[in-house]
Amino acid sequence: MSFTEAELEMIGRMAREAALELAVLSSTRKNAILHAIADGIEEFAPQILAENAKDLANAEAAGLSDAMIDRLRLDQSRISKMAIGIREVAMLPDPVGEVLAEWERPNGLRLQKVRTPIGVIAIIYESRPNVTSDASVLCLKSGNAVILRGGSEAFHSNCAIVVAMQKAGKRAGLPAGAIQALPTTDREAVSVLCKAERYVDLIIPRGGKQLIERVVSEARMPVIKHYEGICHVYVDKAADLEMAIRIVVNAKCQRPGVCNAMETLLVHKEIAAEFLPRCAEELQSRGVELRCCPESLPLCGPKAIPATEADWSTEYLALILSVRVVPSLEEAINHINRYGSKHTDSIVTADEKAAEVFLARVDSATVLWNASTRFSDGGEFGFGAEIGISTDKIHARGPMALPELTSYKYLVRGNGQIRT
Amino acid sequence: MSFTEAELEMIGRMAREAALELAVLSSTRKNAILHAIADGIEEFAPQILAENAKDLANAEAAGLSDAMIDRLRLDQSRISKMAIGIREVAMLPDPVGEVLAEWERPNGLRLQKVRTPIGVIAIIYESRPNVTSDASVLCLKSGNAVILRGGSEAFHSNCAIVVAMQKAGKRAGLPAGAIQALPTTDREAVSVLCKAERYVDLIIPRGGKQLIERVVSEARMPVIKHYEGICHVYVDKAADLEMAIRIVVNAKCQRPGVCNAMETLLVHKEIAAEFLPRCAEELQSRGVELRCCPESLPLCGPKAIPATEADWSTEYLALILSVRVVPSLEEAINHINRYGSKHTDSIVTADEKAAEVFLARVDSATVLWNASTRFSDGGEFGFGAEIGISTDKIHARGPMALPELTSYKYLVRGNGQIRT
Numbered sequence: 001m002s003f004t005e006a007e008l009e010m011i012g013r014m015a016r017e018a019a020l021e022l023a024v025l026s027s028t029r030k031n032a033i034l035h036a037i038a039d040g041i042e043e044f045a046p047q048i049l050a051e052n053a054k055d056l057a058n059a060e061a062a063g064l065s066d067a068m069i070d071r072l073r074l075d076q077s078r079i080s081k082m083a084i085g086i087r088e089v090a091m092l093p094d095p096v097g098e099v100l101a102e103w104e105r106p107n108g109l110r111l112q113k114v115r116t117p118i119g120v121i122a123i124i125y126e127s128r129p130n131v132t133s134d135a136s137v138l139c140l141k142s143g144n145a146v147i148l149r150g151g152s153e154a155f156h157s158n159c160a161i162v163v164a165m166q167k168a169g170k171r172a173g174l175p176a177g178a179i180q181a182l183p184t185t186d187r188e189a190v191s192v193l194c195k196a197e198r199y200v201d202l203i204i205p206r207g208g209k210q211l212i213e214r215v216v217s218e219a220r221m222p223v224i225k226h227y228e229g230i231c232h233v234y235v236d237k238a239a240d241l242e243m244a245i246r247i248v249v250n251a252k253c254q255r256p257g258v259c260n261a262m263e264t265l266l267v268h269k270e271i272a273a274e275f276l277p278r279c280a281e282e283l284q285s286r287g288v289e290l291r292c293c294p295e296s297l298p299l300c301g302p303k304a305i306p307a308t309e310a311d312w313s314t315e316y317l318a319l320i321l322s323v324r325v326v327p328s329l330e331e332a333i334n335h336i337n338r339y340g341s342k343h344t345d346s347i348v349t350a351d352e353k354a355a356e357v358f359l360a361r362v363d364s365a366t367v368l369w370n371a372s373t374r375f376s377d378g379g380e381f382g383f384g385a386e387i388g389i390s391t392d393k394i395h396a397r398g399p400m401a402l403p404e405l406t407s408y409k410y411l412v413r414g415n416g417q418i419r420t
Numbered sequence: 421m422s423f424t425e426a427e428l429e430m431i432g433r434m435a436r437e438a439a440l441e442l443a444v445l446s447s448t449r450k451n452a453i454l455h456a457i458a459d460g461i462e463e464f465a466p467q468i469l470a471e472n473a474k475d476l477a478n479a480e481a482a483g484l485s486d487a488m489i490d491r492l493r494l495d496q497s498r499i500s501k502m503a504i505g506i507r508e509v510a511m512l513p514d515p516v517g518e519v520l521a522e523w524e525r526p527n528g529l530r531l532q533k534v535r536t537p538i539g540v541i542a543i544i545y546e547s548r549p550n551v552t553s554d555a556s557v558l559c560l561k562s563g564n565a566v567i568l569r570g571g572s573e574a575f576h577s578n579c580a581i582v583v584a585m586q587k588a589g590k591r592a593g594l595p596a597g598a599i600q601a602l603p604t605t606d607r608e609a610v611s612v613l614c615k616a617e618r619y620v621d622l623i624i625p626r627g628g629k630q631l632i633e634r635v636v637s638e639a640r641m642p643v644i645k646h647y648e649g650i651c652h653v654y655v656d657k658a659a660d661l662e663m664a665i666r667i668v669v670n671a672k673c674q675r676p677g678v679c680n681a682m683e684t685l686l687v688h689k690e691i692a693a694e695f696l697p698r699c700a701e702e703l704q705s706r707g708v709e710l711r712c713c714p715e716s717l718p719l720c721g722p723k724a725i726p727a728t729e730a731d732w733s734t735e736y737l738a739l740i741l742s743v744r745v746v747p748s749l750e751e752a753i754n755h756i757n758r759y760g761s762k763h764t765d766s767i768v769t770a771d772e773k774a775a776e777v778f779l780a781r782v783d784s785a786t787v788l789w790n791a792s793t794r795f796s797d798g799g800e801f802g803f804g805a806e807i808g809i810s811t812d813k814i815h816a817r818g819p820m821a822l823p824e825l826t827s828y829k830y831l832v833r834g835n836g837q838i839r840t
Contacts, residue, residue: 105801220637372839409783
């Protein structure tokens with residue numbers, strides 16, 4: 001049975017009502033709810049694991065890869081980690097109510113710009129079941145109601161986690177519509193959600209290119225994309241080559257399947273002959289396939305293969321790296337601004353002037369000097385939490401944490417002022 | 421001839437290139453360009469006025485109203501005001517490069533969050549020709565390239581203003597694609613623009629409901645809407661009634677055609693019998709038509725008419741006001757959150773507690789206490805400039821000035837850190 005607009009309207013109305021309540025809940029109350037939810041996740045672990053077993057059985061029957069099945073699997077230890085994560089969010093400062101600015105006008109009006117929740121946030125994800133609780137509690141802490149739409153492969157697990165959060169949260173005063181999941185794996189439900197701008201203030205899609213393209217096309221409300229990361233490391237002619245190898249190996253190999261892993265290596269031509277053979281050996285010994293421009297190909301050993309034009313704009317998420325020799329810093333910057341995804345890029349150099357030019361001119365959310373791209377991450381930035389990494393430039397760019405889940409409003413206090 | 425994607429691609433590419441240049445222009449250089457543009461607007465006044473005369477002739481032939489023709493009309497004095505406005509923008513502080521936060525991590529990474537331009541902004545407007553220069557110079561000051569699409573009735577004027585800005589700006593170093601207008605009044609051009617997310621980072625539509633609905637449906641890039649203002653004044657039972665009348669009259673009558681004018685008056689039932697007859701007389705003497713709920717109708721004199729359900733969500737932009745008696749502060753807040761447009765709402769009361777509840781619970785961009793809704797304005801807030809008033813909650817809410825035309829990025833400086 002397909003999911004209808006009337007069904008969404010029910011969910012949307014409840015979320016809207018909850019959002020108005022959440023917006024004025026005290027920090028103490030929200031934290032009490034968060035602790036109750038953390039306890040509830042542990043209390044309802046047997047039910048969650050039983051539902052997770054259904055997803056695992058379906059996944060095996062559908063022939064999903066071992067890696068995907070592992071991502072899907074919950075156990076007591078993973079459930080405990082979810083609960084610990086929720087308690088950590090309770091410890092974070094509450095962004096809502098923060099006075100961002102205040103001033104007085106010559107006519108005596110006193111103005112304040114204060115942080116408020118956004119309202120109702122829809123999160124669409126294709127990922128581990130723990131995202132269900134992570135995303136919900138970040139929305140809750142920032143005073144937002146959330147409508148979740150997880151991947152169909154984790155449907156039973158996600159529903160069980162939501163039910164646990166709702167039941168446990170209710171005991172501590174969680175408004176009924178604060179955390180809801182679409183009760184369907186129907187693909188059309190995403191389209192219905194995208195048209196519900198009356199009830200949803202923001203959609204955050206996290207997932208594959210196709211999903212994000214679809215949400216971007218269909219959504220009538222604002223979208224903050226968590227798109228691909230085509231991240232670069234540029235090894236400048238003034239680089240410390242030992243450092244460069246360490247950073248390149250870390251950026252490519254430490255966790256190749258994530259968006260802040262390096263996908264393209266750019267090397268200044270003056271050091272290419274010295275740097276590339278050693279670097280290639282280090283990478284190839286870790287199983288990395290190198291796809292090279294004509295100039296780098298002969299420097300990267302017999303296993304390297306030629307790159308095609310498509311390689312420069314491909315997010316491999318695997319042990320594959322495209323390699324290009326560039327004639328100058330400017331050409332490295334141009335390459336990144338042309339082929340990159342404005343996510344994360346790094347320069348390795350001992351030349352501070354070159355570094356500052358790179359930092360200023362590369363148009364990406366995170367630009368690093370002498371550090372691995374893998375540091376582009378809410379946790380590594382010290383944000384204490386992360387809802388994802390935005391590849392948009394509007395509202396939130398790069399790692400998104402609690403403040404990025406808020407809006408603001410202006411409060412104006414007068415004593416009878418009228419405009420003349 | 422219809423406007424094609426290939427034509428937009430030319431404009432888009434030029435804008436992209438210009439945006440990368442603008443992002444690293446010094447404040448001194450940008451201000452020199454702004455002064456050159458201001459001088460150019462005056463220098464090219466004869467050409468601008470000649471083109472304006474064509475628009476005026478067309479408007480008269482098309483039978484546009486006198487008010488609309490007046491909005492369209494340029495003269496020497498209006499051109500001087502445009503130039504003065506540009507010089508004022510040059511005096512404003514440059515938002516780009518501002519360090520919004522900086523901190524160091526335990527691993528020695530030094531992080532900075534710095535303000536950057538957004539990139540390429542498209543502005544769609546249906547308004548006075550001076551918006552062409554106002555919007556362009558705000559984008560320029562904040563380091564953004566702009567693609568303009570004005571109303572067809574002002575096409576010749578807008579093009580002449582753009583040509584003047586381009587020619588004069590070029591002398592001072594304005595990049596070629598920094599300020600461009602779509603060279604067509606073709607309605608389909610808006611659709612082509614909405615699909616060009618490769619070249620446009622943000623669309624700001626300012627205009628009628630239909631235009632905004634269309635952009636919201638079609639745009640693949642972020643949109644910041646400048647939608648309608650269904651603004652309320654709530655006169656509480658503890659209001660100073662003299663003050664309330666002054667504020668109500670000002671909010672409705674001082675300039676009824678703008679988005680921050682009041683459209684609905686809410687009155688607490690305890691003071692309705694005392695307040696409404698006097699208030700109605702003041703309003704009716706200024707030509708305001710009152711559309712009343714059953715309780716307020718008998719209190720507003722014989723000229724008042726009954727309100728329909730549609731009145732509560734109508735932006736009149738005229739001397740019409742809907743009036744409703746409410747039983748409580750809570751009901752006033754509920755009415756506003758249900759029927760309002762989250763733009764601007766005001767409470768008149770001597771009761772500070774009631775005021776603070778209203779300020780906290782009304783979910784609007786600007787919420788006022790004892791002041792006219794007409795103060796919800798970038799100029800009145802002291803922002804020195806205004807691109808418009810956002811009715812969205814994402815990125816920019818309420819009056820938008822230079823900082824709202826920026827994004828940010830993270831700069832991370834290390835000494836070889838890798839992630840373990």
